[in-house]
Amino acid sequence: MADRALTSVPTGTAAEIARTDTAPPLPPELHGAPESAPDLLAALDRGDDAAVWAWLEAHTPEPESLLLYGLFLGAGVLGLLEWPAVALSCLGQLVVDRRFGGVENLAAQLRARVDALTGTAQG
Numbered sequence: 001m002a003d004r005a006l007t008s009v010p011t012g013t014a015a016e017i018a019r020t021d022t023a024p025p026l027p028p029e030l031h032g033a034p035e036s037a038p039d040l041l042a043a044l045d046r047g048d049d050a051a052v053w054a055w056l057e058a059h060t061p062e063p064e065s066l067l068l069y070g071l072f073l074g075a076g077v078l079g080l081l082e083w084p085a086v087a088l089s090c091l092g093q094l095v096v097d098r099r100f101g102g103v104e105n106l107a108a109q110l111r112a113r114v115d116a117l118t119g120t121a122q123g
Contacts, residue, residue, distance in 0.1 A: 062102040068093050 037058035043051035061069070069090055076086035100106040 061097050062104065064103040065093055065097050068103070 037055045038048075038051040040052065040055045043055060072081070072086050072089045072093070075081040076083055081089070096103060096106055100109065
């Protein structure tokens with residue numbers, strides 16, 4: 001891949017750009033997606049412990065996200081942040097968790113994009 005600055009504008013057709021701007025694969029997510037999780041009530045009725053744990057893992061935020069929720073709530077309790085700011089911060093973190101698969105996956109996506117643009121992808 002040609003060495004380009006981040007401010008350069010790609011030239012060529014969309015197919016040419018797609019061939020030269022391929023990013024490395026992202027790491028797998030640690031938890032399953034909530035949409036693909038098994039039905040909790042059906043798993044409880046069947047007594048299927050594995051399905052219940054799969055549902056819990058899919059609907060539980062990553063430890064990094066739980067830490068951020070705790071920090072936001074702690075700042076609200078201590079009075080460092082007003083409660084509307086705490087609520088918006090927690091909502092923003094929820095969006096990151098649901099849309100991007102958590103903090104670590106979002107960071108990996110951003111690193112992959114920067115590496116693809118700068119041509120310094122690590123193998």
